[in-house]
Amino acid sequence: MDWQGQKLAEQLMQILLVVFAVAAFITGYVVGSFQLMLFVYAGGVVLTTLITIPNWPFFNKHPLKWLDPSEAEKHPKPQVAVTSVSKKKPNKK
């Protein structure tokens, strides 16, 4: 799952759960059945689980673009001068 996918998954999860909760409450209140409210909400939770937890293809539409190895070789890593800062710099490239 890429970065955009993670954001999407979290937002989807929150919106779906709240929507199902509101729907379940209204259904239960109108019908007058507490049990029905719980069933509707449980169904919503299961559906939300199926939508947001597995790593579906639509969560992977924005893959990170890594530099080619050949491109990386043209820009050699700076040589280590100061030991304290140098640890992090190679990772960023």
Next chain:
Amino acid sequence: MHSFGYRANALLTFAVTILAVMCAIASVSDNFNSPSPTSQVQVLNINWFRNKPDGDDELSMTMNISADLQSLFTWNTKQIFVFLAAEYQTPQNSLNQVSLWDGIIPAKEHARFYIHTTNKYRFVDQGSNLWERDFNMTLHWHVMPKTGKMFADKIVMTGFRLPKSYK
């Protein structure tokens, strides 16, 4: 949200939090119900009325108890506990409460009832004060919700009087 486990954890905790909020709102929704219960009690007969060897008065009576508690039921009501108490004042105690009958109403369909019964629990006074005693029949009830706060209320029925001699 980068892994299966994190997403499952986030979903579960959020889902349960919302469930708690739903239960809280359901409990609050009980306050919008304005019930109008009714009740009537008739004392048909004093079966016997005696002074026990230890000096306390005791009596047995046959009663008709009818009540309509259907309006107490909301969608968030699990059951209602109801009991009938004889309440009276004596020189020793400003309030005596003697439970004569009780019951649990599990559903709205059973909330309108009519019962012909003798007192289920013994009607014993703390002393010998029941002669010609005026007393109230009070129907108390406790509404037990599925979630949230328990409600209690009562109906006081006045104008009952015990006989003036043992029998």
